[in-house]
Amino acid sequence: MKILVSIDDTDTMKMDGVEVRGTGELSGMIKQAIEDQRWGRCEPITRHQLLIHPDIPYTSHNSSMCFEADIEHVFLKPLIDFASDFLARESTPDSDPGLCVAVTDRISRPGRLIAFGYMAKNYVLTKLAAYNLAETLGIHLSEHGGTGQGVIGALAGAGLRLSGNDGRFKGKLKIKAENNMIKAGDICSRVKVDMVKCLEEGIVLQDDDMVILGDHIKPVWLYGKSVLLVQAIDQGVASPACWQTCSKSQLKDF
Amino acid sequence: MWSISDKGEREFTGGKEDWAAVAHIAENCPGFKPDDEDEMVADEAVSCYNCRYRRWTIKSFVCCK
Ligand code: SF4
Secondary structure, eight states: EEEEEEEEOOOOOSSOOOOOOOOHHHHHHHHHHHHTTEEEOOOOOOOEOOOOOOTTTSSSSSSSEEEEEEEEEEEHHHHEEEEHHHHHHOOOOTTOOOOEEEEEEGGOOHHHHHHHHHHHHOOOOOOOOHHHHHHHOOEEEOOOOOTHHHHHHHHHHHHHHHHHHEEEEESSOOOOOGGGGGHHHHHHHHSHHHHHHHSSSSSOTTTOOOOEEESSSEEEEEEEEEEEEEEEETTTTTOOOEEEEOOOOOOTTT | OOOEEOOOOOTTTTTTTTHHHHHHHHTTTTTBOOOOGGOOOOOOSSSSBTTTTTEEEESSSSOOO
């Protein structure tokens, strides 16, 4: 069965020089543990930006991390127990970690979960609202330290992942190509990218379209696909490629 | 370049898109420390926008160092 595993608010500002693992890293470790224990196969992690507001006690960016996994029924409880213990143990002491595990095809009204995700990008929400919705929809939601405020972001992260249209993937892709130039079709066959698309216009690149790879190859989560965004190269530049991958700053709003 | 909030926090007055200014500040700041790769937004590697000690606010960020 398909599940969504989403976590939020596991880290704190590191003022004393002590290295602390961020939410992305902890999410990656949970994903790795699922695969190491052969509980199932996991999809890449997406990062979802939530509202920045003085009334929200986030650390530095207020984002949550979510991934999808395909597991056997029998591993659902062990997985939730493992992730709960892991977050309680590994999150920094003054963080407010939350965990959400949603069985995708058991969510009674997926639209409500997606709506909650988008609400969390625009409004200050409460823990009570998160718990009430999780209970109504039959979703596991739990807190593992501090105020437990992270349950809001954890639930929102699952909703935004489920929407198919929010966030950027954790990490960067590495693609080897001569002169850093490659056909769009080869990108899709070599790494976890389903579509190469122009950032500003609705143009989807054809397999033979040439792309120049920058040093920041990071797909985003759009249309339920891993989409690599590119921009047109100034036609005054003599090059067999008409496109280049977008930079960090161009992807900052995803 | 910085304003001081009621809470005594130092907020950058240039907003979230003053790429050159925050690169210049970070290059000259002994406190700069890169944030997780997933939280970086500036193309300049050394930039307050990519620093572990910046905390985003509605209009800009505060430096928590
Ligand atoms: S955010 Fe603060 S610590 Fe980081 S580089 Fe800028 S001024 Fe320095």
